[in-house]
Amino acid sequence: MSSTRLAAVFVALLALTSCRGGDGAAPAEGKGGIKVDAGVTSDACPSAVDKSKGCIYLGTISDLTEGPFKTLAVPITDAQKAFWKRVNDQGGIGGYEIDVTTYVKDNKYLPQIHNQVYQEIKGKILALTQTLGSPTTAAILPDLENTQMVSVPASWTSLWGHEEVVLESGTNYCIESMNSVDYAADKMGVKSVMAVHLAGDYGDDAAAGTKLAAEKRGLTFTNVTTQTGQDNQGGAIDAIVSGKPDLVILTTGPTDAAVIIGQTAARGFTGRFIGTSPTWNPGLLKSPAAPAIKALYMQSAPWKAWNTESVGHTAMRAALPSVTPNDGYTAGWVWAYPLKAALQKAADNKDLTRAGLLNAVRQLDSVDYEGMLPSGAGKQTGSPNDHVFRQSLIYKPDDAAPTGVSLVEEFFTGPTAKDFKFDKPCYQ
Amino acid sequence: MDEFVQSLVRGLGTGSIYSLLALGFVIIYKSTQVISFAQPAFMLAGAVLVSYLAPATGFFGAVALAAVVIAFLALGVERTVLRPMVGKPVFVVAIITIGVDVVVRVVTNAFIGLDVRQVGDPWGLNTVPLLGVDVQERYLVMFATTAVVTAALFAFFRYSRVGLAMRAVSYDQEVALAQGISVGSVFALSWALAGGLAALAGVFVATGAGVDQQLWIVALKALPAIILGGLESLGGAVIGGLAVGVIESLFGTYQGDVAPWLGPNFALVAPYALMLLVLLVRPYGLFGKREVERL
Numbered sequence: 001m002s003s004t005r006l007a008a009v010f011v012a013l014l015a016l017t018s019c020r021g022g023d024g025a026a027p028a029e030g031k032g033g034i035k036v037d038a039g040v041t042s043d044a045c046p047s048a049v050d051k052s053k054g055c056i057y058l059g060t061i062s063d064l065t066e067g068p069f070k071t072l073a074v075p076i077t078d079a080q081k082a083f084w085k086r087v088n089d090q091g092g093i094g095g096y097e098i099d100v101t102t103y104v105k106d107n108k109y110l111p112q113i114h115n116q117v118y119q120e121i122k123g124k125i126l127a128l129t130q131t132l133g134s135p136t137t138a139a140i141l142p143d144l145e146n147t148q149m150v151s152v153p154a155s156w157t158s159l160w161g162h163e164e165v166v167l168e169s170g171t172n173y174c175i176e177s178m179n180s181v182d183y184a185a186d187k188m189g190v191k192s193v194m195a196v197h198l199a200g201d202y203g204d205d206a207a208a209g210t211k212l213a214a215e216k217r218g219l220t221f222t223n224v225t226t227q228t229g230q231d232n233q234g235g236a237i238d239a240i241v242s243g244k245p246d247l248v249i250l251t252t253g254p255t256d257a258a259v260i261i262g263q264t265a266a267r268g269f270t271g272r273f274i275g276t277s278p279t280w281n282p283g284l285l286k287s288p289a290a291p292a293i294k295a296l297y298m299q300s301a302p303w304k305a306w307n308t309e310s311v312g313h314t315a316m317r318a319a320l321p322s323v324t325p326n327d328g329y330t331a332g333w334v335w336a337y338p339l340k341a342a343l344q345k346a347a348d349n350k351d352l353t354r355a356g357l358l359n360a361v362r363q364l365d366s367v368d369y370e371g372m373l374p375s376g377a378g379k380q381t382g383s384p385n386d387h388v389f390r391q392s393l394i395y396k397p398d399d400a401a402p403t404g405v406s407l408v409e410e411f412f413t414g415p416t417a418k419d420f421k422f423d424k425p426c427y428q
Numbered sequence: 429m430d431e432f433v434q435s436l437v438r439g440l441g442t443g444s445i446y447s448l449l450a451l452g453f454v455i456i457y458k459s460t461q462v463i464s465f466a467q468p469a470f471m472l473a474g475a476v477l478v479s480y481l482a483p484a485t486g487f488f489g490a491v492a493l494a495a496v497v498i499a500f501l502a503l504g505v506e507r508t509v510l511r512p513m514v515g516k517p518v519f520v521v522a523i524i525t526i527g528v529d530v531v532v533r534v535v536t537n538a539f540i541g542l543d544v545r546q547v548g549d550p551w552g553l554n555t556v557p558l559l560g561v562d563v564q565e566r567y568l569v570m571f572a573t574t575a576v577v578t579a580a581l582f583a584f585f586r587y588s589r590v591g592l593a594m595r596a597v598s599y600d601q602e603v604a605l606a607q608g609i610s611v612g613s614v615f616a617l618s619w620a621l622a623g624g625l626a627a628l629a630g631v632f633v634a635t636g637a638g639v640d641q642q643l644w645i646v647a648l649k650a651l652p653a654i655i656l657g658g659l660e661s662l663g664g665a666v667i668g669g670l671a672v673g674v675i676e677s678l679f680g681t682y683q684g685d686v687a688p689w690l691g692p693n694f695a696l697v698a699p700y701a702l703m704l705l706v707l708l709v710r711p712y713g714l715f716g717k718r719e720v721e722r723l
Contacts (some may be wrong), residue, residue, distance in 0.1 A: 015438070016664065065534050065537070066530060066533055066534050066537060068641070068642050070537060070641060071540070071542045071543075071640070071641070074542070075542060090657060140626060165519035185683045187637070224692060225692055225693060226693065227693065227696060228642060228645065229636055229642060229645040229646060230633060230636055230642075230643065230646060231442055231445075231633070231645075231646045231649060231676075232645075232696055234438070234676060234677060234680035234695055235680050235692060235693045235694075235695045235696065238681050238690070238695075239684065242684065242685075253640070254544055254639040254640065255638055255642065255643075256637075257543055258544070258636070258637035258638065259636050260639045262553050262635070262636065263553070265553075266553045266564065267434070267553065281542075281543055281544045281640075282543055283544030283545060283546070283638055284637070284638070285541030286544075286546045286638070287544065287546055287638045288549075288551075288553045288635065288636065288637070289553065289614055289637055289639050292553075301706075317432045323539075324542060324543070326542045326543075328542065356493070
């Protein structure tokens with residue numbers, strides 16, 4: 001083939017590809033007169049409960065093998081498989097069942113791999129039931145917006161409140177930390193606060209919320225950035241011991257937190273720590289730092305722990321009968337509710353296309369979390385300032401509790417979060 | 429003064445961990461001219477193994493058993509994965525060790541489960557008085573253990589026939605082969621020694637807060653240590669490791685007061701800054717062998 005002819009074929013292929021509109025299939029009429037496009041088939045799901053139903057394919061991109069959040073990612077993914085199986089067992093949505101097992105990809109918590117595997121599956125799925133991590137999801141955000149791909153994050157950064165394709169649940173790190181500072185100011189009388197956090201929007205978001213609350217409450221604020229790794233906490237430990245803050249808001253990994261709490265206590269620090277939810281792991285209660293953790297540490301949370309009595313929690317435990325209790329499961333289960341509500345709304349609107357699903361998201365006034373989050377959570381209508389969820393909880397370490405923590409403070413909104421004007425992500 | 433002693437002991441303790449890791453790197457390098465990037469995985473595997481064995485055998489039995497098992501694991505890796513690569517460019521072999529690291533870590537991660545695991549050491553965060561200052565027991569144990577292991581290694585290389593063979597191979601493989609030394613056995617033994625040392629280092633890291641899958645990151649601190657000490661020097665590895673630990677600790681304690689303009693977390697950069705300074709003066713590290721090449 002001559003080079004001219006080869007070039008012509010290439011251009012023709014390019015034109016053909018661009019005519020397809022990227023990854024999207026042309027809208028068509030599916031089961032029950034519902035309009036469908038990418039990721040929705042009239043054929044049954046590979047492991048369908050009812051073979052007469054069509055299939056909605058949802059993708060999962062998570063940290064499943066060697067990345068730093070594997071211990072959170074695996075239970076999140078397993079819980080979501082159980083969640084959607086329950087939906088299918090209950091009859092599915094609009095004549096369709098949901099498949100979340102065919103397109104499960106590992107991102108190793110690396111943005112470039114996240115993007116790569118997303119490109120592999122994006123033409124075959126209607127939405128993402130999980131996109132784990134803030135920097136990783138940020139790597140595909142423009143593409144999510146362009147393709148109107150509704151996505152459920154597995155992270156709590158305040159950026160998501162400003163992205164309409166991202167369907168978040170519960171409050172974000174920023175507001176969670178505001179509430180923690182307000183709680184400590186009111187209940188413990190703290191006068192100074194230090195944010196000890198990892199770099200990146202996980203830690204930066206919490207630190208921004210901590211700073212805003214400290215300013216609002218007239219507390220002295222110090223900011224300390226640290227890195228992940230047990231041997232890398234020396235700087236943070238020295239900063240805490242020398243700074244002697246009354247309160248430290250921690251946004252690190254669990255073993256980082258244990259090193260910081262254990263070593264500062266061993267060096268005479270007697271202030272209090274409140275960690276955001278990813279800092280906790282029940283295994284810390286068996287670590288050498290356990291006495292210090294029990295004495296000094298509390299944990300903030302966006303929703304209630306595994307052993308809570310609610311319809312949703314009970315259904316989750318029933319769907320995951322043989323697992324070791326872990327609040328990664330709780331997170332995965334809670335995060336799936338708004339996507340279920342959006343799919344139901346889209347099916348009711350007779351439009352299960354990408355655009356139809358995004359339109360349904362825009363119409364969500366509330367989400368039924370079956371008691372796992374209070375009413376009002378999950379609202380997507382209005383501005384981010386209108387719909388951002390501002391309540392969080394406080395837990396304390398407890399050997400007797402299944403996930404190592406027991407409730408101290410019910411869902412509450414502190415004065416800082418209540419008055420906070422949420423017009424941009426906190427860390428920007 | 430109290431603060432200085434505490435900081436110094438902390439630095440010597442963590443520096444001992446870096447030294448154990450650095451020794452493994454150097455032993456493999458001396459034998460095979462390859463930097464093995466599989467050391468982090470063996471470190472993690474050793475700590476995880478102890479967390480499983482300790483309830484049954486007790487902590488000390490578990491450490492001994494884990495060091496032996498990981499030594500055999502490393503030996504097995506060398507025999508099956510790396511032996512066929514003898515004669516290939518060392519760069520290729522080094523890249524293969526990265527693959528070994530990923531595979532061993534992924535398999536080990538599966539055994540960590542969802543919760544942080546504990547090795548069950550007897551020291552916890554207990555302190556003992558030293559020069560009138562309370563210091564953590566575990567740091568003293570780390571330092572003492574590293575001193576004993578280093579002395580044993582030096583004796584092994586100096587006085588045993590196998591150690592002598594390993595030294596001969598490190599000087600010239602072909603000549604060693606001509607003298608009847610099994611170079612292949614030396615390669616395998618060097619990997620086994622490095623694996624055992626990595627397992628011991630992993631256990632010491634885990635004594636503070638436990639074992640999670642991020643534990644392997646600590647092994648990266650051994651890299652400035654071996655560059656600082658010199659790639660071919662066992663003594664350099666030990667001194668390099670201790671120097672990295674002490675510099676890191678002292679900078680962490682005093683830099684905020686003395687030189688706050690260096691910014692937060694400079695302590696983490698300090699070992700690398702020291703390494704660059706040393707390399708400017710001694711390009712082969714403090715105790716490295718000066719290479720003479722015919723151009």
